[in-house]
Amino acid sequence: MKERIVGSITVIILLSVVLILILQGQGIERIEQYNQQKDAIVVEGSETASPSTFKWVIQIQTFEDYQQAEDLTKELENKRFNAFISKKDIAGKEIYRVRIRSRDLDDPIETTTRRLARSNYSYEIVPPGQQ
Numbered sequence: 368m369k370e371r372i373v374g375s376i377t378v379i380i381l382l383s384v385v386l387i388l389i390l391q392g393q394g395i396e397r398i399e400q401y402n403q404q405k406d407a408i409v410v411e412g413s414e415t416a417s418p419s420t421f422k423w424v425i426q427i428q429t430f431e432d433y434q435q436a437e438d439l440t441k442e443l444e445n446k447r448f449n450a451f452i453s454k455k456d457i458a459g460k461e462i463y464r465v466r467i468r469s470r471d472l473d474d475p476i477e478t479t480t481r482r483l484a485r486s487n488y489s490y491e492i493v494p495p496g497q498q
Contacts, residue, residue: 422469423476424493429464436463443467446486448479466493
């Protein structure tokens with residue numbers, strides 16, 4: 368009987384602490400920041416991009432419409448690819464290139480290309496000088 372009372376009191380105290388933190392807004396701000404960062408899509412201009420520090424880059428598709436590029440990028444990110452949009456101006460017309468890059472220098476390209484093939488994405492490996 369004592370154990371049930373002690374257990375109930377412990378649960379009530381824990382719930383109270385959690386509710387107090389939530390009602391004061393602590394923690395919610397961090398969750399919102401995380402969600403914003405997670406939903407943010409990286410758009411790089413080809414003129415301002417620094418020399419590549421990534422081992423490889425794969426181009427998936429090119430669009431004239433930013434929204435289409437953003438939709439594909441989100442789809443790829445949901446499948447755990449390191450996707451981004453590269454913006455380029457060609458003859459006064461902006462194009463948006465959806466690309467995937469290595470997460471670090473040890474990330475093998477073969478794993479990513481196999482995953483892309485299994486998901487029926489067509490792709491092109493971008494040579495180092497054109498990244």
